[in-house]
Amino acid sequence: MWIAELSSRTEVPVATIKYYLREGLLPAGQAVGATRARYDESHVRRLRLIRALVGAGGLSLARVRGVLAEVDEESSELHEVLGAAHGALIPDAVPASPESLQRVDQLVANHGWRVHSGSPDRALLAGALDALEKLGYHLDDELLESYAAAAKQVADADVAHLPADDRARTVEAAVVVTALGGPVLLALRRLAQQDASARRYGSAHFDK
Amino acid sequence: MWIAELSSRTEVPVATIKYYLREGLLPAGQAVGATRARYDESHVRRLRLIRALVGAGGLSLARVRGVLAEVDEESSELHEVLGAAHGALIPDAVPASPESLQRVDQLVANHGWRVHSGSPDRALLAGALDALEKLGYHLDDELLESYAAAAKQVADADVAHLPADDRARTVEAAVVVTALGGPVLLALRRLAQQDASARRYGSAHFDK
Numbered sequence: 533m534w535i536a537e538l539s540s541r542t543e544v545p546v547a548t549i550k551y552y553l554r555e556g557l558l559p560a561g562q563a564v565g566a567t568r569a570r571y572d573e574s575h576v577r578r579l580r581l582i583r584a585l586v587g588a589g590g591l592s593l594a595r596v597r598g599v600l601a602e603v604d605e606e607s608s609e610l611h612e613v614l615g616a617a618h619g620a621l622i623p624d625a626v627p628a629s630p631e632s633l634q635r636v637d638q639l640v641a642n643h644g645w646r647v648h649s650g651s652p653d654r655a656l657l658a659g660a661l662d663a664l665e666k667l668g669y670h671l672d673d674e675l676l677e678s679y680a681a682a683a684k685q686v687a688d689a690d691v692a693h694l695p696a697d698d699r700a701r702t703v704e705a706a707v708v709v710t711a712l713g714g715p716v717l718l719a720l721r722r723l724a725q726q727d728a729s730a731r732r733y734g735s736a737h738f739d740k
Numbered sequence: 741m742w743i744a745e746l747s748s749r750t751e752v753p754v755a756t757i758k759y760y761l762r763e764g765l766l767p768a769g770q771a772v773g774a775t776r777a778r779y780d781e782s783h784v785r786r787l788r789l790i791r792a793l794v795g796a797g798g799l800s801l802a803r804v805r806g807v808l809a810e811v812d813e814e815s816s817e818l819h820e821v822l823g824a825a826h827g828a829l830i831p832d833a834v835p836a837s838p839e840s841l842q843r844v845d846q847l848v849a850n851h852g853w854r855v856h857s858g859s860p861d862r863a864l865l866a867g868a869l870d871a872l873e874k875l876g877y878h879l880d881d882e883l884l885e886s887y888a889a890a891a892k893q894v895a896d897a898d899v900a901h902l903p904a905d906d907r908a909r910t911v912e913a914a915v916v917v918t919a920l921g922g923p924v925l926l927a928l929r930r931l932a933q934q935d936a937s938a939r940r941y942g943s944a945h946f947d948k
Contacts, residue, residue, distance in 0.1 A: 580875055588871035615937075618930050619937035652855055653934075657927035663796035664920050667788055669913060671924065678897035679921070680928050682890035687932030689886035691940055705877060706937070710930065712872050713887070716879065717929070719865035720888050720921050722826050724895030725918065726861075727853035729823075 538571045543580040546676040549579065557582055557597055569700075581704065595621070600713070603703050615648040617707045629656030635661065639680060686717060743769075746779045750787040754915045757787065765790055765805055787834035789912065797919040803829070807919070811911050836866030844867065847888060893924060 539546045558578055561569030578600075585599060594621040602617040605671045636658045640647055647654070664671050671679075690713060694705050760766040766786055769777030786808075793799045793807060810825040844866045848855055849904045855862070872879050879887075898921060902913050 534745060584871045584875050588868045596929035612858065618934070621930075634888040640931060641933075642753075643932075645931055647931050647934045648918075648939040651931065653927045653930045655940065657775075657924060657931070660796045660920050660923040660927065663792045664916065664924075667792050667916050667920075669916055669920075671921075675897050675901055678892055678925075679925050680750075680932075682893045683928035684932040685893075686887055686890045687929050687936050689883050690929075690933055691936035692818060693880075693883055695938075706933075708875050708877055710933065712868050712875075712877075714926050714929075716865060716872075716884075717887050717891060717925065719861045719868065720860045721898075721922075721925070722829075722893050722918065723848060723853055723855050723859065723865070723915075724851075725894040725898055726823060726826070726855045726859065728895050728899035729914070730854040732902075 533571050534568070535571065538575055538579070541576050542583070544579050544583060551577070552556055552582060555593065555597070557593065557600060570576070581708070584708065585711055588715055589709065590715065599707055603700070615651060617703065618648075618710065619650070619652050621707065628655050630664075631661050632658035632661045635676075639676065643680060643684070645736055688714070741779050742776070743779065746783055746787070749784050749790070752787050752791060752855070760787070760790060763801065763805070765801065765808060780935070789916065792916065793919055796922065796923055799919065809913055811908070811915055821858060825911065826918065827858070827860050829915065829919055835844075836863050837870050840866035840869045840873075847884065851888060851892070 533541070535549060538544075549558065553560060557679055558575060561570050561571040561575065563651070572725065581603075582596055582600075585596045592601070595736075599621055601619055602619075633654065636654050639722070642710055661671055661676075690709050695701050741749070743754055743757060746752075747757055750757075757766065761768060766783060771777050780907065785805040788805055789811075790808075793804045794801065799807070807825055807829055810827075841862065844862050848862070869879055869884075897916050902917070903909050
């Protein structure tokens with residue numbers, strides 16, 4: 533298909549598609565003459581993925597580029613790629629205290645979780661605990677365990693629902709579910725917080 | 741204290757503090773002469789909150805301003821303020837389909853959750869479900885229920901741990917726990933996903 537059809541199929545403006553092509557986020561089409569190129573279903577799929585990661589996923593284009601590089605990486609072992617894609621998905625880690633890092637390592641060990649040695653999530657988690665601590669909010673062990681149990685429940689369901697038919701689809705699905713499942717989980721948490729707050733603090737101003 | 745001490749207490753550079761003052765994120769100190777002002781513990785606390793929301797919370801300054809305005813709002817009922825602070829914390833909602841909006845309303849009704857009628861979380865959740873759907877990933881009822889159950893578990897623990905001593909502290913705590921607890925929950929989910937993926941797809945390249 534020509535770029536105009538690619539645009540109407542995906543609802544992404546032609547100028548934006550050209551920008552993604554220039555930035556290397558979208559692979560070039562098959563050149564037909566000097567100025568035209570033909571695109572296929574892989575371009576439709578890739579454009580939809582970019583838009584979902586930027587839109588509902590809230591990722592910057594720089595971060596989307598990193599994630600796509602991991603999705604396209606074919607040399608390494610499947611599970612390694614999932615870990616690397618995780619690394620590209622998350623915000624830059626903030627410096628964390630040795631105490632919080634140790635607390636995170638202990639939690640991971642207590643649960644027997646096998647995690648990537650280079651996973652930035654440990655530092656990210658420790659940094660968030662530090663930030664809470666600095667503000668005088670100690671996330672005590674009981675509350676942290678509630679978080680861990682809930683996280684495990686969601687993660688098990690996530691991974692059980694991944695397709696197992698082919699490698700590229702599995703990696704893409706893992707990235708999509710991690711990136712877009714995050715906003716789903718946090719929105720549900722806020723809705724449930726509103727209900728818990730209504731029960732604890734009471735109010736007549738509700739919809740029901 | 742003078743601005744230099746405020747800076748050293750909070751580890752925020754003087755230039756950044758002046759920027760926050762100009763932008764109205766930080767209330768002015770008590771003027772002493774034409775060019776100097778004295779600051780107190782409330783400024784220390786507010787600066788730490790701004791830094792935590794920007795740093796570990798990942799919020800833009802514009803969004804931090806909205807959140808602080810809600811924290812400072814003293815006229816409305818406590819639970820209303822918590823809802824409004826939620827609204828300021830979340831990303832701009834994406835347009836959602838009527839089908840997904842109805843699915844979200846049904847989920848909220850099934851759980852008997854009392855949520856704010858104007859809560860943008862419903863549209864945000866529906867938009868994330870749409871984005872997944874567009875990419876061919878239907879979050880089926882079973883998986884969505886796993887998310888909702890996990891979200892409820894965390895939300896109940898969050899609200900049970902809020903201080904109840906005074907209104908300003910409760911609102912600030914709700915904002916902090918919602919904003920910084922999000923990264924904690926998502927980091928734990930990614931770590932647990934790595935473990936679930938290791939169990940499902942196997943690999944020798946692990947730490948433990």
